[in-house]
Amino acid sequence: MKTKIYQNKVNITERQEKNEQHSLDTIQLTSDSFVTKTRIKQYYKAIRKEATNTKLIKIQSIIEALDYQDSDRYLKRIERTKECLNIAIQDNDNLIQSRCNQDRLCQNCARAKSSQRIEDYKGDLTRLAEDKGLYFVTLTAPTCKERELRATITKRLKAFAKVKDNMRKRYNIKLNGLRKLECTYNRDTHKYHAHFHFVIQGEAEAYLLRDLWLNQFRDASIKAQDVREIKVSKDDASNLIEVFKYATKGVVKDTEDAHAEYHILRAIDRRRIFQTFGELKKTRTTEMSETDTKKIDWTAPNREIFAFENKCKDWTSANGDRLVNLNTIQVQRYERKERKEISDKSNCERTRTNSETITRGERVDKRLCSQKESVCKKQKVNR
Numbered sequence: 001m002k003t004k005i006y007q008n009k010v011n012i013t014e015r016q017e018k019n020e021q022h023s024l025d026t027i028q029l030t031s032d033s034f035v036t037k038t039r040i041k042q043y044y045k046a047i048r049k050e051a052t053n054t055k056l057i058k059i060q061s062i063i064e065a066l067d068y069q070d071s072d073r074y075l076k077r078i079e080r081t082k083e084c085l086n087i088a089i090q091d092n093d094n095l096i097q098s099r100c101n102q103d104r105l106c107q108n109c110a111r112a113k114s115s116q117r118i119e120d121y122k123g124d125l126t127r128l129a130e131d132k133g134l135y136f137v138t139l140t141a142p143t144c145k146e147r148e149l150r151a152t153i154t155k156r157l158k159a160f161a162k163v164k165d166n167m168r169k170r171y172n173i174k175l176n177g178l179r180k181l182e183c184t185y186n187r188d189t190h191k192y193h194a195h196f197h198f199v200i201q202g203e204a205e206a207y208l209l210r211d212l213w214l215n216q217f218r219d220a221s222i223k224a225q226d227v228r229e230i231k232v233s234k235d236d237a238s239n240l241i242e243v244f245k246y247a248t249k250g251v252v253k254d255t256e257d258a259h260a261e262y263h264i265l266r267a268i269d270r271r272r273i274f275q276t277f278g279e280l281k282k283t284r285t286t287e288m289s290e291t292d293t294k295k296i297d298w299t300a301p302n303r304e305i306f307a308f309e310n311k312c313k314d315w316t317s318a319n320g321d322r323l324v325n326l327n328t329i330q331v332q333r334y335e336r337k338e339r340k341e342i343s344d345k346s347n348c349e350r351t352r353t354n355s356e357t358i359t360r361g362e363r364v365d366k367r368l369c370s371q372k373e374s375v376c377k378k379q380k381v382n383r
């Protein structure tokens with residue numbers, strides 16, 4: 001009897017200890033001080049993974065219903081994409097995941113590919129910009145019906161090759177830049193819109209490209225074409241990055257309609273969506289790695305395996321512990337803080353530059369400047 005009571009007591013203490021441990025873990029995980037940049041990134045990976053999975057299920061049922069001869073090939077691609085980043089292995093402070101590299105279907109891989117291209121071409125494009133300026137050109141032609149889509153895309157690709165040739169032969173102009181083919185679907189008109197985004201060196205080249213394009217498509221309106229300069233300087237490539245992100249994003253449609261997406265996927269199959277030409281051609285794109293390794297800095301180093309669960313938009317361990325374990329409020333709070341820090345920093349710099357300009361040639365009022373800096377520092381501490 002005595003032993004039994006003792007055992008019970010031990011069990012209770014053990015349970016209490018376990019509970020304390022558990023609540024401590026929870027406090028640690030939900031505390032904002034552990035909301036790091038890498039954790040936020042992992043949070044968005046989960047959001048994109050869930051969105052991709054939901055879309056894949058819809059496309060899968062369309063593929064099965066239509067049952068074309070080559071259905072199997074697309075179903076295999078769907079299966080591969082579903083596996084993307086499915087398992088997350090924590091090895092001490094590393095988080096290892098494997099990707100599908102299906103950037104036409106997978107939002108996470110599309111994003112990774114786009115960032116990689118920015119890294120690959122940013123340097124060369126900045127050099128081209130310094131020489132003659134860079135231009136963002138969008139070229140379109142009238143929309144088409146579903147059954148005309150593949151032929152329309154062929155026609156547009158051929159038209160660009162012809163224009164480029166023409167420029168070289170007749171105008172002695174070698175075009176430097178890159179192009180990206182994009183295809184969108186309009187739910188209201190049920191029509192497809194295949195168009196190009198370009199980053200082109202030189203203003204004259206950009207406008208000549210537009211004019212020769214219009215010669216190819218007599219039914220295309222000049223108003224639907226767009227040419228704008230991308231302001232790039234040695235120290236500030238942010239505009240270029242923005243445009244580049246837009247022009248090279250891997251997602252080639254802006255439709256939620258799975259049916260249209262399947263048709264776009266078929267129409268662009270084995271086509272070169274992204275191409276560089278002229279001097280930019282020399283840059284070789286490095287192959288994207290199938291393994292994605294990131295540092296994990298919001299939990300203690302550990303060895304654990306997590307699997308993705310669509311329902312909770314997170315990876316969970318066998319014990320049910322969540323990997324990211326963040327809610328939208330925590331994410332928004334972190335992002336607000338980040339934005340404020342950036343704007344405070346630039347305000348601070350602006351104040352400093354202004355005060356330096358005003359007092360040039362006079363006695364510098366150092367007190368004012370340092371006062372403002374200390375206000376900034378104080379704000380940062382308060383946050």
Ligand SMILES: [Zn+2]
Pocket residue numbers: 081084085099100101102106107108109110
């Ligand atoms: Zn992927």
